[in-house]
Amino acid sequence: MPQPAKAQSTTNKGPGPAHGAQPLFERPGVGPAGIRDFLRDIGAHYASNGVVGLAFSASGPIAVTLTVGSLGGLTQAQLASWVFAIFLSAGAATLLMSLIYRQPLGFAWSIPGTVLLGPSLQHLSFPEVVGAFFSAGVLILALGATGAVRPIMAAIPVPIVMAMVAAVFLRFGTDIVSSTRTDPAVAAPMVVAFLVLAAVPALGRHLPPVIGTLAAGVVAVALSGRFAMKGGGPILAAPVFTAPEFTWAAQLELVIPLALTVLVVQNGQGAAVLKAAGHRPPINVFAVSSGVFSLLNAALGAVSACVTGPTNALLTSSGEKQRQYTAAVVYGLLSLVCALMAPTLTRLMLATPEAFILALGGIAMLRALQQAFITAFATNFTLGALVTFVVTISGLDLFNIHAAFWGVVIGYGASRLLERQDHATN
Numbered sequence: 001m002p003q004p005a006k007a008q009s010t011t012n013k014g015p016g017p018a019h020g021a022q023p024l025f026e027r028p029g030v031g032p033a034g035i036r037d038f039l040r041d042i043g044a045h046y047a048s049n050g051v052v053g054l055a056f057s058a059s060g061p062i063a064v065t066l067t068v069g070s071l072g073g074l075t076q077a078q079l080a081s082w083v084f085a086i087f088l089s090a091g092a093a094t095l096l097m098s099l100i101y102r103q104p105l106g107f108a109w110s111i112p113g114t115v116l117l118g119p120s121l122q123h124l125s126f127p128e129v130v131g132a133f134f135s136a137g138v139l140i141l142a143l144g145a146t147g148a149v150r151p152i153m154a155a156i157p158v159p160i161v162m163a164m165v166a167a168v169f170l171r172f173g174t175d176i177v178s179s180t181r182t183d184p185a186v187a188a189p190m191v192v193a194f195l196v197l198a199a200v201p202a203l204g205r206h207l208p209p210v211i212g213t214l215a216a217g218v219v220a221v222a223l224s225g226r227f228a229m230k231g232g233g234p235i236l237a238a239p240v241f242t243a244p245e246f247t248w249a250a251q252l253e254l255v256i257p258l259a260l261t262v263l264v265v266q267n268g269q270g271a272a273v274l275k276a277a278g279h280r281p282p283i284n285v286f287a288v289s290s291g292v293f294s295l296l297n298a299a300l301g302a303v304s305a306c307v308t309g310p311t312n313a314l315l316t317s318s319g320e321k322q323r324q325y326t327a328a329v330v331y332g333l334l335s336l337v338c339a340l341m342a343p344t345l346t347r348l349m350l351a352t353p354e355a356f357i358l359a360l361g362g363i364a365m366l367r368a369l370q371q372a373f374i375t376a377f378a379t380n381f382t383l384g385a386l387v388t389f390v391v392t393i394s395g396l397d398l399f400n401i402h403a404a405f406w407g408v409v410i411g412y413g414a415s416r417l418l419e420r421q422d423h424a425t426n
Helices: 035-041 044-057 060-071 076-101 111-120 126-145 149-155 156-183 185-199 201-204 211-222 248-276 281-299 309-315 325-340 342-350 356-364 367-375 381-392 403-418 420-425
Strands: 108-110 305-307
Touching: 035 325, 035 356, 044 060, 044 305, 044 309, 044 325, 060 076, 060 108, 076 108, 076 281, 076 305, 076 325, 076 342, 108 111, 108 281, 111 248, 126 248, 149 248, 149 281, 156 185, 156 248, 156 309, 156 356, 156 367, 156 381, 156 403, 185 201, 185 211, 185 356, 201 248, 201 325, 211 356, 248 281, 248 305, 248 367, 248 403, 281 305, 281 367, 309 325, 309 356, 309 367, 325 342, 367 381, 381 403, 403 420
Parallel strands: none
Antiparallel strands: 108 305
16 A cells, blocks of 8 residues: 655745745645646546545544434434535535645544534524534634734644644544454455555555455445435435524633634644645645635534544545645545535435444554654654643543643643753754
């Protein structure tokens, strides 16, 4: 299986001034990609990475979204509108950004943000939560427009951020083991297919290992007779607008946690993954785009938009760096299709056994998990990285803010205190 590209600090640099301050909004290093560029650069590996990225987003994350929304008392129409909005913003933002920057800049929606809504929906009305969505979008947009995000992210050493990424990604690796143990009839053939295709390069060149894993899983599910597609229900999405209510209770409980989750946890993961793959992600533009598309999501009753670590790890998992943007384009186009057919897609993905989703996601994330550990612990800031990893794994969620945020904060603080030499030479 092709190895992840290594970071190169001399690529994709914008045409900004050689000296002095960087421009507020990062400029593309090359001209936007057109249709001819895309058709020239696309290949089997990139298309397969885009398909797997979409399969990942359309399975586990959608299941989390539907679970939180259902337990929160949302109607079927509200849930369908939520799914439509998150795929619409993911597809539109990914296409726009990836073609302009010629980098695989994959957008999705905040899964930690979705999870923290669970308790809130038990005592807040949905219009109050939507009001918090709007306010969080405005705050994210404002922080990006002022340029406050980039210097904050630049001040945090890369190993510490990648330790947070490793902690978040670790679950995908353990999912391979748990799914194989609980449902070997489905997961075991997928693991075997991946090992064979990855171990024999001649086979892997003709059939990318992750696509072979997907195919083996589909066959295993079909032979097991476990595909349980429910009939009925709408085919195309019918988005609805939920009028927001702005109450102090909802604003104080949700706005800051949602904004921090997007800017530090999600966008931080995505940027770290892209840097590890050799790209130069536009941090401030990420924040502004997340704010704009979060407002679009809010108008349709959906959680905030963001850059995402797992999706970008899948989009950059193989191939030449300068052609990986095509994987993001495939992912973006498929996301728009999923937005239009959100109800059908949801029923389709939930009809497969859980082991199929867990094994596919875990196998697809293996190389990204490996790279995260290498970057976090191979050089300096290793103690701060370890503290970050441990705190993130612990699930600490003070003030309703995701553990990944506290992992970075506490790990960085420990590193500043105990690894002064590393900071002095950085």
